[in-house]
Amino acid sequence: MEAVLKRCAWCGTDPLYVKYHDEEWGKPVTDDQVLFEFLILEGAQAGLSWITILRRREGYRKAFADFDVNKVAAFNEQDEERLMNDTGIIRNRLKIKAAISNARLFIALQQEFGSFANYIWGYLPDRKPILNQVSGPGDVPARSELSDAISKDMKKRGFKFFGTTICYAHMQATGMVNDHQADCHCR
Template sequence: MAAEIKRCSWCGTDPLYVKYHDEEWGKVVTNDKVLFEFLILEGAQAGLSWITILRRREGYRKAFADFEVNKVAAFTDDDVARLMSDTGIIRNRLKINAAISNARLFISLQQEFGSFYNYMWGFMPDRKPILNEILRPADVPARSELSDAISKDMKKRGFKFFGTTICYAHMQATGMVNDHLAYCNFR
C-alpha cells in the first residue's frame, strides 16, 4: 500500500499550486535567471495572492523577455506602455517600473558579487539553508531578522517592492528557508 502523501495545507488542491509546492517551493535555487524571475514575480505579488501570480507566470515570462535580466534592464518607456496594456500580467505602473529598475540593480549586484546568488547567500549563516521546524500552518513566519537585514540592504541599494515580507517569500521560494511543515512529504 502506498504511503499517504502529506503536503503543506497552504497550497490546497489547485493543481498549479500543488505543482509549485511539490516541485519548486523550498528547493535551493542557484541560477541567477531563476532568482531574477522570482524577484519579478514576488514584487508583482505585493498585495495579491501568490496563486494570482502563478496563474500569470507564463504571461510574465513573455512580457519580461523570458526573464533575461539584461533585456529587462534595457526596457524603455515604449516597453512600459506595452506592459501597461498586457492583460497577461498585473498592470500596475509602479510594479512595472520597479521590475525594470530592479533589473538594473540586479545587474549591479551581479557585477559586485559575481552573481545575485552570491549576494543573497552571503547573508546566510554558513551559506546553508535554514530548515525551520514548523508544526502548524499558523506558525509559518511572514518575515525574519534575516529578511529584515536583506530587505534593508536592498532598499538602501534602491530596490523597490522588496520589503521584508516579500524578501522572506523570495527566500522561501528559492530555498534559502525551508518552511515546509514538519509532516510534509516534500520537506
C-alpha cells in the same frame, strides 16, 4: 491503493499550487535567472495572492523576455506602455517600473558580487538553507531578522517592492529557508 502524500496546508488542492509546492517551493536556487524571475514575481505579488501570480507566470515569462535580466534592464518607456497593456500580467505601473529598475540594480549586484546568488546567499551562515520547525501554517513567519537585513540593504541600494515580507517569501521560494511542515513529503 496509492498512498496520499502529506503536504503543507497552504497549497490546498489547486493543481498549479500543488505542482509549485512539490517541485519548487523551498528548493535551493542559485541560478541568477531563476532568482531574478522570483524577484519579478514576488514584487508583482505584493498585495495579491500567490496563486494570482502563478496563474499569470507564463504571461510574465513572455512579457519580461523569459526573465533575461539584461533584456529587462534595457526596457524603455515603450516597453513600459506595452506592459501596461499586457493582459497576461498585473498591470500596475509602479510594479512595472520597479521590475525594470530592479533589473538594473540586480545587474549591479551581479557585477559587485560576481552573481546575485553570491550576494543573497552570502547572508546565510555557511550559505546553507535555514530549516525552520513548522508544525502547521501558524508556525510560518511572514518575516525574519534575516529578511529584515536583506530587505534593508536592497532598499538602500534602490530596490522597490522588496520589503521584508516580500523578501521572506523570496527566501522561501528559492530555498534559502525551508518552511515545509514537519509532516510534509517535501520536508
